Amino acid sequence: MEQDIAIELLSQTRVSNGWLKRISHHSTTTKSRMTLAIYLPDTANDKPLPVLYWLSGLTCNDENFCQKAGALKLASELGLAIVCPDTSPRGTDYPGEHDSWDFGSAAGFYLNATQAPWSETYQMYDYVVTELPSLIEQNFPVSDLKSISGHSMGGHGALICALKNPGHYRSVSAFSPVTNPSQCPWGEKAFSHYLGSNKQAWEAYDACELIRTSLTERLPLLIDQGSADSFLDVQLKPDNLKQACEAVNHPLTLRVQPEYDHSYYFISTFIDDHLKHHATALGIL
Amino acid sequence: MEQDIAIELLSQTRVSNGWLKRISHHSTTTKSRMTLAIYLPDTANDKPLPVLYWLSGLTCNDENFCQKAGALKLASELGLAIVCPDTSPRGTDYPGEHDSWDFGSAAGFYLNATQAPWSETYQMYDYVVTELPSLIEQNFPVSDLKSISGHSMGGHGALICALKNPGHYRSVSAFSPVTNPSQCPWGEKAFSHYLGSNKQAWEAYDACELIRTSLTERLPLLIDQGSADSFLDVQLKPDNLKQACEAVNHPLTLRVQPEYDHSYYFISTFIDDHLKHHATALGIL
Numbered sequence: 004m005e006q007d008i009a010i011e012l013l014s015q016t017r018v019s020n021g022w023l024k025r026i027s028h029h030s031t032t033t034k035s036r037m038t039l040a041i042y043l044p045d046t047a048n049d050k051p052l053p054v055l056y057w058l059s060g061l062t063c064n065d066e067n068f069c070q071k072a073g074a075l076k077l078a079s080e081l082g083l084a085i086v087c088p089d090t091s092p093r094g095t096d097y098p099g100e101h102d103s104w105d106f107g108s109a110a111g112f113y114l115n116a117t118q119a120p121w122s123e124t125y126q127m128y129d130y131v132v133t134e135l136p137s138l139i140e141q142n143f144p145v146s147d148l149k150s151i152s153g154h155s156m157g158g159h160g161a162l163i164c165a166l167k168n169p170g171h172y173r174s175v176s177a178f179s180p181v182t183n184p185s186q187c188p189w190g191e192k193a194f195s196h197y198l199g200s201n202k203q204a205w206e207a208y209d210a211c212e213l214i215r216t217s218l219t220e221r222l223p224l225l226i227d228q229g230s231a232d233s234f235l236d237v238q239l240k241p242d243n244l245k246q247a248c249e250a251v252n253h254p255l256t257l258r259v260q261p262e263y264d265h266s267y268y269f270i271s272t273f274i275d276d277h278l279k280h281h282a283t284a285l286g287i288l
Numbered sequence: 289m290e291q292d293i294a295i296e297l298l299s300q301t302r303v304s305n306g307w308l309k310r311i312s313h314h315s316t317t318t319k320s321r322m323t324l325a326i327y328l329p330d331t332a333n334d335k336p337l338p339v340l341y342w343l344s345g346l347t348c349n350d351e352n353f354c355q356k357a358g359a360l361k362l363a364s365e366l367g368l369a370i371v372c373p374d375t376s377p378r379g380t381d382y383p384g385e386h387d388s389w390d391f392g393s394a395a396g397f398y399l400n401a402t403q404a405p406w407s408e409t410y411q412m413y414d415y416v417v418t419e420l421p422s423l424i425e426q427n428f429p430v431s432d433l434k435s436i437s438g439h440s441m442g443g444h445g446a447l448i449c450a451l452k453n454p455g456h457y458r459s460v461s462a463f464s465p466v467t468n469p470s471q472c473p474w475g476e477k478a479f480s481h482y483l484g485s486n487k488q489a490w491e492a493y494d495a496c497e498l499i500r501t502s503l504t505e506r507l508p509l510l511i512d513q514g515s516a517d518s519f520l521d522v523q524l525k526p527d528n529l530k531q532a533c534e535a536v537n538h539p540l541t542l543r544v545q546p547e548y549d550h551s552y553y554f555i556s557t558f559i560d561d562h563l564k565h566h567a568t569a570l571g572i573l
Contacts, residue, residue, distance in 0.1 A: 017554070229302070271358070272302075
């Protein structure tokens with residue numbers, strides 16, 4: 004239906020010889036009004052741009068990456084569009100939805116919730132994998148070539164979206180991802196509420212589990228992790244992912260960056276390496 | 289006195305092969321506890337670094353530039369330290385100090401107030417020009433080579449600090465500066481409160497007036513201004529500065545950037561040009 008894909012332009016800002024647009028639209032997947040950002044370098048005027056989808060972490064929205072990652076300059080030079088969705092549906096007020104920073108609003112964990120009341124709107128997995136690219140490709144001068152990356156909860160999101168959809172993305176990377184949410188406090192809290200107490204249901208959204216059970220394409224994983232990240236041992240557990248990859252010979256480049264923390268300063272330091280990784284896979288470098 | 293220059297390290301964050309440190313210290317100039325940020329690339333281990341002082345605009349503190357300008361990567365490559373002071377003293381509660389975003393806290397206008405109660409602490413000009421460099425040079429591995437830049441109110445600050453102190457800075461630049469504060473609403477509001485109603489006193493802090501009356505060194509001015517800046521005509525008035533420069537043959541490079549606005553996205557697009565301008569003057573490029 005026409006009205007379902009109507010988008011509203013909230014703002015457009017000139018950055019690095021391109022336009023950063025904030026968009027609002029009604030999502031049929033999350034049954035919510037969703038806000039997102041898309042960066043379109045001027046090279047969009049020449050030919051359809053490949054798209055990097057960036058998934059942000061807990062407490063973030065579509066703006067953090069655009070403001071703080073320092074990514075748009077190289078994206079412009081490469082001719083790479085970047086799309087940043089929000090980190091959860093908004094506009095609802097379920098009991099407890101806004102009470103903690105690691106659950107509910109801004110903490111959708113990029114899964115399809117099965118438990119009430121969350122299942123009504125918290126369908127971020129389907130939104131990111133299916134509805135969002137369709138919306139972007141229908142409304143902006145982009146191609147259907149896609150890559151995906153993200154940070155922390157969004158790093159988890161990038162990994163599971165890529166691992167669950169062979170061929171959908173040309174490349175995947177992550178900064179400080181939650182690699183094994185079934186085995187860490189953030190994940191246990193979110194998954195038990197969104198997916199229920201049956202831990203078998205959690206495996207479908209856990210990168211370590213997906214690596215172990217994957218029988219299809221082995222998309223190489225590029226991961227940067229700061230050694231001074233205060234969430235490293237309790238929440239992020241990169242060694243679990245390393246072991247899972249080694250067990251099935253899944254290609255992994257895990258770079259532990261000495262003295263870097265969990266912040267966007269860390270991301271800004273290494274984002275250009277990730278952009279080049281994706282640009283190579285997308286055929287523009 | 290020893291205790292007057294004691295500094296407290298609030299945080300240090302690894303960024304682009306350097307350290308971003310937030311510092312707190314008691315200022316004898318502003319009689320306040322001041323917070324500032326200093327970025328020190330690892331090249332500091334080799335030889336003393338020249339310093340770029342960055343003055344931020346209304347509503348900002350020491351963090352905005354560090355988080356949003358995307359400057360630290362090239363600063364690291366160049367071997368350039370960057371110091372970002374706060375935009376006003378803090379910790380006082382004068383009548384009206386916190387009531388508006390364009391006056392009082394976060395709006396010190398880089399001048400020495402003469403009117404009560406502001407004159408007690410709002411001495412940002414002396415703080416930036418004298419106490420701050422002294423503190424930095426005593427506590428960090430930097431040289432006494434200095435340049436200065438800033439945005440909006442801070443662009444005004446950079447221009448007046450450079451124009452009033454021949455030889456003190458090797459170079460000066462500004463983004464979207466308030467060029468003629470005596471003739472715009474922001475400046476009229478601030479100057480009338482900080483300096484009183486006698487407009488002759490305002491001339492000492494007005495770049496256009498300083499250009500007209502300057503008889504000394506003519507430091508070239510590099511200025512970037514977005515054509516879509518919503519404050520352009522009413523507050524910033526780059527044409528007034530252009531006319532002042534032309535009248536006395538003061539070297540000015542005024543770049544009007546089509547479609548760019550007043551935001552840090554604009555700054556992030558052109559900051560590298562400014563860093564190179566300063567690096568050249570400082571002898572590191």
